[in-house]
Amino acid sequence: MEPRLSFVTLAVADVGRARAFYEGLGLVAARPSNPSVAFFQLSQGLVLALFGAQDLAQDAGRPVGAPGAVALAHNVRSEAEVLALLEQAAALGGQVTRPAGWAPWGVFRGYFADPDGHAWEIAYNPQVRWDEDGGVWLD
């Protein structure tokens, strides 16, 4: 396996509702999106997808499970951006499960759950290097 993630697909109860939440946060659905699946092209060259839970279970050949076992982190450039994005997510129907604060390992972060319960960490992490596409590098 080469070190690469190509798509990250979230199981959702209602693709339209989930799509509206992420559009409200500022993401723009890509052209191949349709009522059954929504795609968001991410700047580093991977895709965030929203797919009906039953459709995903059928495709994967397994039950979908309960959200939270995977946490998606979105890094931002300041503490103020962490606070603003958590507030925006809450206003759109997300639930803040961890208010913003400094972790013992030196990251200012908070978490929200999207309307389907998927866990997002919004983080200001001074320890990682950024590139011009928004990518992060550990060293």
Place this chain on the structure above:
Amino acid sequence: MEPRLSFVTLAVADVGRARAFYEGLGLVAARPSNPSVAFFQLSQGLVLALFGAQDLAQDAGRPVGAPGAVALAHNVRSEAEVLALLEQAAALGGQVTRPAGWAPWGVFRGYFADPDGHAWEIAYNPQVRWDEDGGVWLD
């Protein structure tokens, strides 16, 4: 929210066991990894992390849930690579939940669950454009 994913963290029962599985698949743990957390730098500028389930629940302020609500897709360049990687995952203790085959939407794919149950789709998708870093672009 800018269109970016920075870290994808998988809740695991045993960081050492999970790390060994992904190292067996060919990933190389990054220098900041330790017994409590493992990091894999991905080529597009994001990080795959393995973190103890209780640690993640505590950090996120919420229960971890059951794996499967998020599917991680790893695209490869041929049908043969899909078959080989599913076979390798199974040999390392993964469970193939969907044997490889063509989906109605024109993707040759199969799924496996890692030792903690996280869902991976291995896919040959002739419809996306690749860049030199392994990134995929919808158009």
